[in-house]
Amino acid sequence: MLEIRNLHVAIEDGTKKILNGLNLTIRDGEVAAIMGPNGSGKSTLSYVIAGKDDYEVLDGEILLDGENLLEMEPDARAAAGVFLAFQYPLEIPGVATMTFLKAALNAQRKGRGENELTTPDFMKRVKVGAEKLGIPQDMLKRGLNVGFSGGEKKRMEILQMALLEPSIGILDETDSGLDIDALKIVSEGVNALRSAKRSFLVITHYQRLLNYIVPDTVHVMSKGQIVRTGGKELAFELEANGYADYVTNAAA
């Protein structure tokens, strides 16, 4: 279970506040969607959960299964089960995708006190995962994300999530830059990972993605707060009416 309580965050020089007392709870197995206008702080929330340096947490706490994430380094959070699928996955030239996957998987296993995977075992897992997502083998030999298309990068993120088996997967605008076929593949990949223990936080601007990854709860974010919470039908309402209400409401 992920619990965010009264979270206040500013960017590092401390002057500009982005999150203003945000509260959010995601139960085990729950798929929560966060929607909101541009600049409402959605991506910031995902970075703060994952532990990016550029933000200053002024107040509040983030607990994953009772553990305080804010006291942990980004890699420790990853080992604890936080996975962030980036909106813009980074390219790492010269580091073969396969090498990277193995390094990440074994680092996390080590962090949890588990044994490293044997190479054949690892290869098998990657092969199975890659096939499901339509990732060709030769892509795994290339430098991580180097020269990959937008869709390929997103599929690679989902493959990593499948291999790393997090307890919470955060999808930051995973639908951006995807055509409908790629969106389907990626969504199927995510749905296959849904389980009673694993929760998801799906961040999106559009309702479209939620047709494929159907959420249990939908939260509307504005000016760094959750301003409304409802079921999946809330997404349709937003799609129909836009965010105008929330922008003016919050400003008022």
Added chain:
Amino acid sequence: MVAVKETVEQVKQLDVDQYKYGFSTELEVEKAPKGLSEDIVRFISMKKGEPSWMLDWRLDAFRRWKTMDEPQWARVHYPKIDFNDSYYYAAPKKNAAPKTLDDVDPAILETYKKLGIPLREQELLAGVQTSKIAVDAVFDSVSVVTTFKEELKKAGVIFCSISEAIKDHPDLVKKYLGSVVPVTDNYYATLNCAVFTDGSFVYIPEGTRCPMELSTYFRINEKNTGQFERTLIIAEKGSYVSYLEGCTAPQRDENQLHAAVVELVALDDAEIKYSTVQNWYPGDADGKGGIYNFVTKRGDCRGANSKISWTQVETGSAITWKYPSCILRGDNSRGEFYSIAVSNGYQQVDSGTKMIHLGKNTSSRIISKGISAGHSQNTYRGQVSAHRKATNARNFTNCDSLLIGETCGAHTVPYLESKNASAVFEHEATTSKISEDQLFYCRQRGLSAEEATALIVNGFVKDVLQQLPMEFAVEAQKLISISLEGSVG
């Protein structure tokens, strides 16, 4: 944005204190008196039992050296070297001409064992190494043992110390020694001609592919002793050899001088691949001690269609001054230079290459990756030139620098000189740092900051690592991580 703050901190703390080869070996040694003079040159020649022509050659070099000035153009700074404050000859006493490995002082064998250098052929065969490597072990001023000599002899390959070659193969030595790096080439090379003590000699006969990798492992052990090694490799027509060189030295407070000369000759259709992992003691975290490494390495593609390829991984030495070069004399000959230079602490590196295009249709390729951290200064200096008659000469150069932290420097000084209308040179250089975003991405996947840095750096140098023989590449990769981080790997 603060530059990779954590990484910088880690690098600062760990840096050069991680040097694993800093131990020294207690031995009874025979030394020349301290200082440099004609008498010392004579002493060295006498100790080596050299013929008079060799002594004359040395004395001639010594007299010329006295008229020369130390070069000033490199971006390295150090107090003036007192050449009279060193020993120019130090040899383990018990090592008077060992016939077999059993004659070698056990303390020396133990040293090499600690360094991970296999000297016993049977151990080597039984070990994890996938291919055979013949080793010439040079300890201070002398070669202590050369392995696999007999097996190589069957293939017609001569692999021995240069001292033996002077005695046993004088015609070859006379013909080739100083033919690539002339006696008066530069200050340090000329000094080397006068006082070189040992090194390796390789001769690959016509049409022969050397049946195993050859390697020399240099170890400076004695205090205040300079090492002046001399290596000569001749690849006859249509032959091939891959040669590896490694080196380490104990951790000492004073600076020690290492001034080597390596000459390669490739005749028609021959190929020489020369790889170096340079890991001399770099000095401590405050820049105290460390080896001054002034090295002249040059290959002559003397024959048509010949090829010489230099690959170097430079992680050690307080000062590195080194430009492995190729003279592309034969038509269609090819030169390559692949380099990784890592500097940390107060290390200063000024290294690169020269590709001198003389023949027709000659080509060269330069890939240089420099990584600076700590307070180090890392300079790539390279020259590419096409002679007037070098029709269709081609060069491609890529040099990239990576900076870790804001107290280091990375510099690029290329010289491109063309006198031929059909020559085409392309040069590109970039300087960058490891991006915060890349690091965060890796850490989000569970890698620690130092693992992430090592991973990204290894990606950065991959093009060069691929050029190394397998076993060496793995070693080099580890070494780079250690140089930068200490605890990784």
Added chain:
Amino acid sequence: MSNIAPLKTEAEQALIAQGSGIAPDRKAAFERFLESGLPHRRVEAYHYTDLRALLKNAPPPAKAGGKVSVTSPLADIDADIITIVDGHYEASLSSTPPKGVTVKMVTTLADDGSAQKSVLSSDPVIALNAAFSDSALDIAIDAKTELVKPLIIRLVTTAAHASYPRVRITVGDHAKAFIVESHEGGVAGSLIDSVLEVRMGDHVVFDHLRLNVVDHAATVLTSFGGAMGKESLCRSHNFIVGGALSRHQIFFRFEGEQSKAEISSASLLNKKQHADSTLVVDHAVPECQSREFFAHVLDDESTGVFQGKIIVRPGAQQTDGKMMSRAIVLEDGATMNNKPELEIFADDVACGHGATVGALDEDLLFYLRARGLPKTEAEALMLQAFVGEALESIEHDGIRDVLEALAEQWLKARSA
């Protein structure tokens, strides 16, 4: 270094003799020059332009300006003109300065070395200028002045003597100006060693063109020093076809954040011409951007030199510097020497350089010839395009047209 004093060349001996009665206020500069003598190939910055070997003689400085007989290629441009003949300001050939611009002759030029400290490097050619220039022309452009017309400074050499002109320009905040430095005239044995120093305030837009159309037998040594405040833009263009021996130096320093410099150059050389372009761009403060583009076309037995250095000082984070040098060698025996350097002391930077040396693209040449163009015309067409790249950033249409016409003329002469 060896203690043996090198033999003085004829040129050095002449300079020493000329400096014997030098005014006390120039002594320091002269001594700076004496210390090093003429720079030679073992002096790194002069490795490819060995003045000790190349400068055969140093004629005495001209006492007064001679009669101007050359017409400037820029004669038809609507511009304000300042004329300096043989190092001497010529009021009769100069127009009244436009509003907001003050032009003043300073004859008591106290050389306290401040000029070197402020903008220019400790270069021996500049030291020589400081020692022998008997006056400086100070041009002040007031803040907020926007010059409509270019201000052309003609530097004309009329006889076989030396001149050491020095022009100092200050550009006030928010000002906008286009200054042309046009080197004209010259004869066999003439030598000009000029220094143009520009101090730019904040929010300035400053264009500079250096034109070298001097006689093919003359020697031209010219230095441009620029220092710039914050949020400004400086474009320096260089067009070089003249001189037997020439060196064009640029020392440019960013002193205020978020400024931008664009430096471009085209050199067209033939016969035995030797032309050197040496450039130092000093990023002393953070967040500035520089772009350098140098093009050389080398025919016959000419020699082109490009030395470009980007320095990023400690703390000059977020520097963005890119430098490109392209050279086309048309004949075996023509020489191109390239030395693009990076000197980086800050980690959060994006810097790079590229250099190419080669012939014209064979495929493209063939394509044009297959369309019926004779070889020399096809080459001329490609070279025109090649040179054009270095000229396209010149905003003044009239001046750009003149330079393109000069390039065309050069190419025509080649095919004739």
